[in-house]
Amino acid sequence: MIRCEDVLREISNYLDQDVPAELRQQIEEHLRACDNCTVLVSTTRKTLSLVAGSKVFEISPAISERLLERLAGQWG
Amino acid sequence: MRLACRGEKEQFAELVRRHQRIVFRIVQGILANLADTEEVLQESFLKAYTHLGEFRGQSQFRTWLIRIAINEAKMRLRKYRPGQHDSINETDREGEEIAPRDLRDWDPNPEERLRETELASLLERAIRALPRGYREVFLLRDVEQMSTEEAAETLEISVSAAKTRLRRARLMMREYLTPHFQKRWHQKLLDRVAGRRRTS
Numbered sequence: 001m002i003r004c005e006d007v008l009r010e011i012s013n014y015l016d017q018d019v020p021a022e023l024r025q026q027i028e029e030h031l032r033a034c035d036n037c038t039v040l041v042s043t044t045r046k047t048l049s050l051v052a053g054s055k056v057f058e059i060s061p062a063i064s065e066r067l068l069e070r071l072a073g074q075w076g
Numbered sequence: 077m078r079l080a081c082r083g084e085k086e087q088f089a090e091l092v093r094r095h096q097r098i099v100f101r102i103v104q105g106i107l108a109n110l111a112d113t114e115e116v117l118q119e120s121f122l123k124a125y126t127h128l129g130e131f132r133g134q135s136q137f138r139t140w141l142i143r144i145a146i147n148e149a150k151m152r153l154r155k156y157r158p159g160q161h162d163s164i165n166e167t168d169r170e171g172e173e174i175a176p177r178d179l180r181d182w183d184p185n186p187e188e189r190l191r192e193t194e195l196a197s198l199l200e201r202a203i204r205a206l207p208r209g210y211r212e213v214f215l216l217r218d219v220e221q222m223s224t225e226e227a228a229e230t231l232e233i234s235v236s237a238a239k240t241r242l243r244r245a246r247l248m249m250r251e252y253l254t255p256h257f258q259k260r261w262h263q264k265l266l267d268r269v270a271g272r273r274r275t276s
C-alpha cells in the first residue's frame with residue numbers, strides 16, 4: 001500500500017506517464033481513497049495544461065524584425 | 077546539419093525565423109529585463125552564426141543554439157546584475173522536500189477565469205518566482221514541450237537531476253497558482269449538491 005509521500009515523490013513521473021504499470025495502479029488506488037492527493041494531482045495536471053496552452057514570453061514582431069536587421073547588418 | 081557556402085546567409089536567416097521564438101522565450105524566462113533579453117537574443121544568434129563551423133551535428137541544432145543562449149543570459153546576469161544572479165541562484169533548495177501547503181481544489185476550467193493576456197502575465201510571474209535552476213528545466217520541458225531527455229541534454233545535467241528539478245518546479249507553480257484558481261463558493265455548492273445526488 002503506498003502513502004501520500006510516495007504520491008508526492010512520483011507525481012511528476014505519474015503525470016508524464018513515466019511510471020511502471022504496477023506503480024501506476026497503486027497510485028490510482030490511493031487516489032480513489034485520498035482527497036488531498038486527488039486535489040494535488042488534478043491541480044498539478046491543470047497547471048501543466050495551462051502552461052502548455054499559454055502564450056508566455058512571446059516575442060514581438062518589432063524584436064523579431066530588429067534581430068534580422070542586426071544579423072543582416074553584420075553580414076554586410 | 078551543414079549549410080552550403082552558397083546561400084548560407086539565407087539558410088541561416090531561415091534558422092533564425094524558425095528558432096527565434098523559442099530562444100526569446102527561454103532568455104526572457106531567465107532575464108527579467110526586456111532590453112537585456114533582446115540584446116542576448118541578438119548576441120546568441122550572432123555567436124551561433126560565427127561558430128557554425130564548430131557545430132558537429134552530434135546534438136540537434138536547437139539544443140546547441142539554446143545552450144549558447146542560456147550561457148549568454150547567465151553571463152549577462154553575472155556581469156550586469158550580480159545581485160539578481162545571487163538571489164535566485166540555482167537550486168538552493170535541492171536537498172529540501174517541497175511540501176504542498178495549499179490543497180484547495182481548483183475550478184474545473186481555470187483558463188476561463190482570466191483573459192488570455194492576464195493568464196500569460198500570471199504564468200510569467202509564477203515562472204519568474206521559481207529558483208533559476210528549476211525555471212530553466214520548467215521552461216524547456218513544460219513551456220516548450222521538449223522531452224525530459226532533450227531538456228537535460230540542453231542544460232547539460234543528468235536526466236535524473238532534470239526530473240527532480242521539474243517535479244519541484246511543477247509543485248511550486250501549482251502552489252503559486254492555487255489562490256488564483258481555487259473553487260468559488262457556487263462551484264463548491266454545485267459539487268455538494270452533485271455529491272448528495274450520488275449518495276441518495
